[in-house]
Amino acid sequence: MxxxxxxxxxxxxxxxxxxxxxxxxxxxxxxxxxxxxxxxxxxxxxxxxxxxxxxxxxxNLAARNLRLGRTRTALLVVPALTNEFFARVYTGAAAVAAEHDFGVVLYPSPDGTGPARAPFASARAALDGVIASSMASDALSALHGADLPLVMLDSDPAGTDAAAHVNLDIADGMRQVTEHLLGLGHRRFVHLASAVDTWTFAVRAQSVREAAGRVPDATVRTVRAPLDVRAGREAAEQALAVTGERPTAIVCDDDILAAGACKAARRLGLRVPDDLSVTGFDDLALATAVEPELTTVRLPAEQVGERGMEALLAVLEGRPAEPGSLPVRLVVRGSTAPPPAASRT
Amino acid sequence: MxxxxxxxxxxxxxxxxxxxxxxxxxxxxxxxxxxxxxxxxxxxxxxxxxxxxxxxxxxNLAARNLRLGRTRTALLVVPALTNEFFARVYTGAAAVAAEHDFGVVLYPSPDGTGPARAPFASARAALDGVIASSMASDALSALHGADLPLVMLDSDPAGTDAAAHVNLDIADGMRQVTEHLLGLGHRRFVHLASAVDTWTFAVRAQSVREAAGRVPDATVRTVRAPLDVRAGREAAEQALAVTGERPTAIVCDDDILAAGACKAARRLGLRVPDDLSVTGFDDLALATAVEPELTTVRLPAEQVGERGMEALLAVLEGRPAEPGSLPVRLVVRGSTAPPPAASRT
DNA sequence: ACCTCGACGTTATACGTAAAACCTCGGATG
DNA sequence: CATCCGAGGTTTTACGTATAACGTCGAGGT
Structure with a gap:
């Protein structure tokens, strides 16, 4: 002592x-x-x-940073760390960073659309570059001093001055989900969409409609909800409480919403997947924790972080960042099945 | 362009x-x-x-840091960010930090016991202090240069040279859980414990045994598992597949393990809570996503981060950090009920 | 008329490091 | 024998900031 x-x-x-x-x-x-x-x-x-x-x-790192004019530190902007997806993105980015003696500092924004007022300065670090995840680009440029190299993750490839993009093939994922359900015989869909208004969710919506649109008698009704279980349940309950022909499948933007949808089904006395199929997106830990386990789309979240960091490092070294989007994979589990006989054609 | x-x-x-x-x-x-x-x-x-x-x-922050010899940056050491609990601790710490124009940089360690070799330097930041969460103190001191003020969260209050501690009343939480189950009539318990060997889990184990020990005919069998759903399920399956009198309640160290235990029950044809009661710990989002919703102990995770940061700020300013542990609260939901009639005395 | 004294700035310095530019000296070279 | 040269260092400088120490100048007191 x-x-x-x-x-x-x-x-x-x-x-x-x-x-x-x-x-x-x-x-x-x-x-x-x-x-x-x-x-x-x-x-x-x-x-x-x-x-x-x-x-x-x-x-003394402060002295070294001053002398060199570089800090070997990157900023990762994420909507919310409590979302497992972003935590995994961080983990991947931090791992690659560590290999190159880089650091990653976070800038979480409370709401999903990006930090409102305070500029990156509040990250309290001298930065070499910025990696921004799933953000609206306008919210970002308000913060982005434009003087730092910027890598964008899972965001609209067009219309930003980002030095590089790392994207997931979200559209393909949602297409696979929808075609999986169509193949099982479903025709009446609810798309339980995120209330957050970013590119990644816009792509989901468009992809569902496109895939369903290729089958003449398929219909898609969209409802939106914030990304939490309760909101998902409430939205799903409302969507299921229709008069006339009930939808037979709920396609969700996210595993969290899907968990909510499953709870809604149970409340209404519907069995998943016998009476109602539900699909998630992301393949979070949640997907295999609920019963039945969710049919979902596995996103390589860590890889997104890794590739993002690699791209930033490339940009910083003047190398070109190799583009290309990461593949996603449909994972069929227990929450999807053919629609009930009464609903078949 | x-x-x-x-x-x-x-x-x-x-x-x-x-x-x-x-x-x-x-x-x-x-x-x-x-x-x-x-x-x-x-x-x-x-x-x-x-x-x-x-x-x-x-x-230029590097220059300012050099000049002032302080960086207004704290390091938060957490086992894994993908665990919602630690993500929430971070969120709380970062919020308080931001209010005081401080930054928080993370040092995640892959395994639960703390980073193995690389010293904090790999955080790539000049630091004013360290906040370490739920860590084995020996793993920490290997990294801790001993020259930085240290605040420990949810860790053994004895035997470290930490400047301050912020603790949760874990023992009380586990006592409440156990007494809740005892009150419902349960006597044969399984304690599904974390395989991680830290103070916070040791306290849980001791508290379960103490509480159960006050009732003459109560028995506790302990099994351990890594903190994920599958491991929890497997351990629980094994614990339930006993010959003779089956346990009627599984007390879990964590909601994740509890989710696994619920899955195990379902596999064995047991209904929760009718045939088997299950309790979690932490009250993660998971707890209300599964069916039935988990009876668990709500931990004020954000508050832990907030108080930790406040304590560090106090120490840095030479003020004494006010001690005291944070209260936790039993949340009774649908995963607990009286034991089946056949098992009652 | 001289000193004092705020108000308002300026000059000078230090923080710790990296690296360019510069020394020094013994041996090889022409 | 003067010269070059490279190995093995040293001296010096710059990075951008915060602040201690130091002017300067006009007004007010005596």
Whole structure:
């Protein structure tokens, strides 16, 4: 138990190491920076390293950042970390960053549409670049000083000055879901859509309608809800409480909404999947926690983060970021089945 | 579309602003730092602010950090962000930080026990302090340079050199759960425990046994599993497949494990809660997504982050951090009921 | 008329690092 | 023997900011 009020011993600087090793500060910097082959003898280098280790020297990052004008730090802008998808994106980005001795700092925005007022400065870090996930580009440019390289994830490829895009083939995912249901015989759909108004959800909506539109007698009714279980349940209950022919399948923008839809079904006395098929999107942990397990679309969330970080690193090094969108995969589980006999043609 | 290869226009510095406003750099610094009452006339101050805004000046944080020796940045160490609990802790910490113009950078460790080798340096930020959540203190001290103020969350209050602790009354939560089940008439328990070996889980185990121990004929069998649904299901299946008298309640260390236990029950043809009661812990979104909704213990996760950050700020300012542990609350939902008649005394 | 004293700024300096530019000296070279 | 050269360093500078220390100038007191 040491006195907590001793004024914190000043950390050793490279000059301290130099003094201890009997060399100049520049030499320490060269050795520890790995720039010494041919400039410093092996003997001296070792001596420097030894003393650095002994003193517990660790370079002052603020000083280094100032000197180099780069910080090896990227900002990741996400709508909400409590959404597992974004947590996984972060995890992937952070992993790749760590490999390249980069850091990732987060800028979460409470609402889904992006941070409202405070600029990135509130991230309290000097940044080398920005990675923005699933955001409305206008909300972003208000914050984006335009002076930092920008990589956009899962966002509209057109109309932004992003240096690179990493996209998921959302349209294909939703097409696979819809065709899966069509193939099972469903014709009357509800699309339980996110109330958030971003590109990634717009694509979902369009894709469902397109796929269903190719089958003459298929109908799609859209309802929207915020991304939580209760809201999803309420919206689904409302959509199911129709007079006349009940829809036989609910296509959801998200596993969370799908969980809500399942609860709605149960409340109305409908069995999933016998009376009603439900599909999710994202393949979160939730998808296999509920009963029945959700038929959904697996998104490689970590990979999105990884590719995003790789793209940013490429841009920072002047290399071109390789484009291309990531494939997604339909995962059929227990929440989908052929429609009940009474509803078949 | 501008040429992506133009070498990034250098950001304006305080000196640029000074030149534009016809004052010295020091004056700019005084004005923008808010230290000007009595040192700079209002007219001059306004002129400086105008030119700063026009040039789009933003102070170089690296330089400021170097000069001040403080960075207004805290490190939050969490086992895994994909666990909603920690995402919420982060959210709370970041919110309080933002209010005080502080930043939070994360250090996630893949396994639950804490980062293995890389020191905090890989967070790539100059730090003012560290907040560590639910960690084994020895894993931490290996990383902790001992030169930074440390606040520990949900960790053993004894035996560390932390400057402050923010704890949840975990023991009380588990006691409430157990007594709730005892009150319903349960006597044969399975404690489905986390395989992670940290204080917070040790407390749960001890508390279950203590509470059950006060009732003569109550028995507790413990099984352990990693924190995911499948592992929870498998462990629960094994625990339920006993010969002789089946347990009537499964007390889980976590909602995720509880979801697994529910799935196990269904597989074995047991109904929850009629044949088997299941309880969770944390009250994640998951708890109300599954059917039946989980009886669980609500932990004020955001508040843990908030209080942690407040404690760190207090320590940094030399103020004493007010101690005390946060209360938790039993939330009774649909996954618990009296044991089946055949099992009653 | 001289000193004092605020009000209003300015000059100078330090933070710790990286790296360009510069020394020094012993041996190889012409 | 003068010269070049490379190995092995050192000296110096710059990064942008915050602030301590130091002017300057006009008004007010004596």
């Amino acid at each position: 040491t006195d907590p009020h001793q004024p914190a011993p000043p950390r050793p600087t490279s000059r301290d190491v130099a003094r201890a090793a009997g060399v100049s500060q520049a030499t320490v910097s060269l050795v520890l920076g790995g720039k010494w082959p041919g400039r410093v003898s092996e003997a001296t280098a070792q001596r420097v390293r030894d003393h650095a280790a002994e003193l517990g020297y660790r370079p | 501008t040429d992506p290869h133009q070498p990034a226009p250098p950001r304006p510095t305080s000196r640029d602003v000074a030149r534009a406003a016809g004052v010295s750099q020091a004056t700019v610094s005084l004005v923008l730092g808010g230290k000007w009452p009595g040192r700079v006339s209002e007219a001059t101050a306004q002129r400086v602010r105008d030119h700063a805004a026009e040039l789009g000046y933003r102070p």
